[in-house]
Amino acid sequence: MSPMTRPSASQRLQAFANPARFMTLSGRLLAPLWLVSLGFLVVGLYFALFASPPDYQQGETVRIMYVHVPSAWLAMFGYSVMAMASAVALIFRHPLADLCAKSAAPIGAAFTFLALVTGALWGKPMWGAWWVWDARLTSVLILFFLYLGYMALWTAIEEPTRAARAAAVLALVGAINVPIIRYSVVWWNTLHQPASVFRMDGPTIAPEMLLPLALMALGFTFLFVTLLLVRMRAEILRHRVRQLRLALAASGAEG
Amino acid sequence: MSRAFIALLVRDLRLAARIGGGGGMAVFFFLVVVAAVPLGIGPAPDLLARIAPGMLWVALLLSSLLTLDRLFQADHEDGSLDLLTMGRLPLELVVVAKAVGHFLTTGLPLVVAAPLLGLMLNLEVAAFPALMLAMLVGAPALSFLGVIGAGLTVGIRRGGLLASLLVLPFYIPVLIFGVGAARAALAGFPDGVAAQSLALLAAVTLASLVIGPVAAAAALRANLR
Amino acid sequence: MTTSELRLSASHLACERGGRLVFDGVSFTVGSGEALVLTGPNGSGKSSLLRQIAGLLESGPDSLRVEGGDPELTLAEQSHYVGHLDGLKPAMTVAETLHFWAAWFGTGAGAAHVAAALDGMNLASLADLPAAYLSAGQKRRLALARLLAAPRPVWLLDEPTVGLDTASIARLGHAMQAHLAGGGLIVAATHLDLGLATAKTLDLGTGVLS
Numbered sequence: 001m002s003p004m005t006r007p008s009a010s011q012r013l014q015a016f017a018n019p020a021r022f023m024t025l026s027g028r029l030l031a032p033l034w035l036v037s038l039g040f041l042v043v044g045l046y047f048a049l050f051a052s053p054p055d056y057q058q059g060e061t062v063r064i065m066y067v068h069v070p071s072a073w074l075a076m077f078g079y080s081v082m083a084m085a086s087a088v089a090l091i092f093r094h095p096l097a098d099l100c101a102k103s104a105a106p107i108g109a110a111f112t113f114l115a116l117v118t119g120a121l122w123g124k125p126m127w128g129a130w131w132v133w134d135a136r137l138t139s140v141l142i143l144f145f146l147y148l149g150y151m152a153l154w155t156a157i158e159e160p161t162r163a164a165r166a167a168a169v170l171a172l173v174g175a176i177n178v179p180i181i182r183y184s185v186v187w188w189n190t191l192h193q194p195a196s197v198f199r200m201d202g203p204t205i206a207p208e209m210l211l212p213l214a215l216m217a218l219g220f221t222f223l224f225v226t227l228l229l230v231r232m233r234a235e236i237l238r239h240r241v242r243q244l245r246l247a248l249a250a251s252g253a254e255g
Numbered sequence: 256m257s258r259a260f261i262a263l264l265v266r267d268l269r270l271a272a273r274i275g276g277g278g279g280m281a282v283f284f285f286l287v288v289v290a291a292v293p294l295g296i297g298p299a300p301d302l303l304a305r306i307a308p309g310m311l312w313v314a315l316l317l318s319s320l321l322t323l324d325r326l327f328q329a330d331h332e333d334g335s336l337d338l339l340t341m342g343r344l345p346l347e348l349v350v351v352a353k354a355v356g357h358f359l360t361t362g363l364p365l366v367v368a369a370p371l372l373g374l375m376l377n378l379e380v381a382a383f384p385a386l387m388l389a390m391l392v393g394a395p396a397l398s399f400l401g402v403i404g405a406g407l408t409v410g411i412r413r414g415g416l417l418a419s420l421l422v423l424p425f426y427i428p429v430l431i432f433g434v435g436a437a438r439a440a441l442a443g444f445p446d447g448v449a450a451q452s453l454a455l456l457a458a459v460t461l462a463s464l465v466i467g468p469v470a471a472a473a474a475l476r477a478n479l480r
Numbered sequence: 481m482t483t484s485e486l487r488l489s490a491s492h493l494a495c496e497r498g499g500r501l502v503f504d505g506v507s508f509t510v511g512s513g514e515a516l517v518l519t520g521p522n523g524s525g526k527s528s529l530l531r532q533i534a535g536l537l538e539s540g541p542d543s544l545r546v547e548g549g550d551p552e553l554t555l556a557e558q559s560h561y562v563g564h565l566d567g568l569k570p571a572m573t574v575a576e577t578l579h580f581w582a583a584w585f586g587t588g589a590g591a592a593h594v595a596a597a598l599d600g601m602n603l604a605s606l607a608d609l610p611a612a613y614l615s616a617g618q619k620r621r622l623a624l625a626r627l628l629a630a631p632r633p634v635w636l637l638d639e640p641t642v643g644l645d646t647a648s649i650a651r652l653g654h655a656m657q658a659h660l661a662g663g664g665l666i667v668a669a670t671h672l673d674l675g676l677a678t679a680k681t682l683d684l685g686t687g688v689l690s
Contacts, residue, residue, distance in 0.1 A: 158498075159497075159498045160498075160499070242499060243499060246498075246499050246500050249500075250500065250501075
């Protein structure tokens with residue numbers, strides 16, 4: 001956007017609201033976004049794998065954290081994006097918001113899956129088992145189920161507008177329930193194993209580990225936004241194909 | 256308006272009593288699931304006693320899920336759901352009537368049957384009152400959260416499986432607090448846990464009384480129009 | 481029936497199903513005592529239009545309007561809809577079904593209206609029979625008896641004569657005329673001439689109102 005003709009915030013919002021404008025704007029943003037995401041990831045990975053010290057307790061396995069923690073963060077972030085987009089879609093009946101929610105789901109689910117896999121890989125050397133019913137892993141697992149249910153609902157309902165609205169309702173109910181589920185799982189966990197084996201939050205992280213973690217988190221977040229735009233563009237094109245096919249069917253009926 | 260509400264509730268109870276899929280079938284399913292457990296893990300009495308509260312709750316969850324499927328689908332297939340949206344009763348209250356009917360025909364019979372199954376699993380008799388109380392407090396939440404899944408999947412072919420998939424994550428807090436309240440009466444749990452989990456279970460149930468009808472009505476509107 | 485004057489009007493009504501435009505620019509007005517008959521080929525949207533009036537399908541804002549009647553109630557809450565599905569439960573008897581719908585739609589004097597509905601559709605002898613035992617035509621008559629069991633001013637009928645024999649069609653025609661005479665209004669999709677001499681016709685295939 002050139003600085004000469006700076007439009008107001010509402011005008012900018014309206015520009016994004018129009019699918020055609022969205023296509024041109026997002027098209028221009030894609031290349032820089034890819035560059036920024038990959039830049040952060042490459043530098044972040046260098047620090048994570050080579051330029052940071054091993055943990056004095058966990059040794060080299062601590063490096064899994066640099067993928068695991070950002071993935072877990074994006075698992076939550078993805079669901080928030082989905083829920084907020086769903087709220088906008090239900091209140092303002094905006095088609096792009098529906099597409100945003102729909103597009104965010106598989107990306108969020110992929111990061112959730114990554115968090116689960118890296119969690120299991122980390123768990124083996126740490127706890128001696130691939131899977132431990134720790135509060136954190138368990139709530140990520142349930143979040144993964146919520147994503148799968150949301151995606152299954154989208155595919156199960158054939159008519160897009162109906163699917164969009166039903167999925168939005170589900171995403172919002174899920175958003176209300178996520179904190180309740182999380183609280184219940186933590187409560188359950190403390191009941192069964194009072195002392196946690198290790199903690200990855202809080203002030204225990206050394207500053208030299210914080211830098212790669214922050215870089216990786218930024219890289220993952222930019223990657224999420226980039227992939228979200230790519231998927232939304234794909235959804236818009238899919239919608240156009242559908243319209244063209246419907247038009248073809250209608251013309252076939254007449255002629 | 257209350258006349259319409261009662262008419263709908265009475266109709267649903269009458270239908271459940273007359274045709275299969277009502278309380279009788281749910282209790283039978285509950286029994287079969289619980290009977291399958293000792294066959295799967297072995298008959299050691301102390302092991303069975305330890306897992307009994309959790310087992311009974313899981314069976315309650317499954318029975319509840321299994322009966323959800325027909326809640327709106329049956330009315331949708333024969334066209335009555337269209338007519339139910341044209342009454343003067345708000346759709347939210349239609350959902351409440353449906354959920355209350357589901358609780359009375361599925362949840363309540365299972366709570367009554369629970370002690371019998373508890374005996375079969377060698378559960379201490381002293382734990383029965385706590386288990387039944389927890390089930391009585393938690394079962395309405397299963398019905399009121401379940402209607403969301405039923406509403407979201409109405410009109411989908413073989414929507415029952417999908418409804419279960421959507422609803423099961425929402426059931427987890429009910430399961431956790433319900434089992435907590437039932438198990439706390441047994442040895443090995445610190446004091447106060449029983450009361451705390453029962454209070455949390457009641458809170459989840461109260462929340463579901465609001466979330467369920469609002470969300471299910473929104474889902475029905477999305478699916479029917 | 482004693483209802484105040486009622487006027488149902490559609491202006492530039494459009495219907496979209498699954499991204500496909502079914503019809504567009506449909507306008508008409510029907511008042512108390514009037515009937516509108518919908519015609520047109522398959523897929524021209526007769527059923528969709530009826531469902532839109534019944535509030536079962538979305539219609540654009542302000543494209544469907546109702547004047548008069550009970551200001552507290554929406555159009556759907558003043559309408560009866562009889563579609564392709566009869567909305568019956570096999571396990572409920574004929575009388576139970578009508579009592580339920582009378583209570584559900586919340587109008588009328590309950591038992592008296594149910595008795596009149598049983599008479600009007602010649603179902604009195606079947607009153608205690610579960611709906612499972614009824615023939616297709618009898619089920620149809622039971623569905624139509626809803627119209628009489630709970631008075632509502634607007635009747636929306638989608639091919640109401642399907643499965644009915646000549647005598648039953650005459651009964652339906654009689655009930656419709658009585659409804660119009662009492663100040664009700666009817667929108668019906670039907671092939672048969674139901675003896676509605678005053679009816680307007682809307683051809684959804686061509687969009688011509690006559």
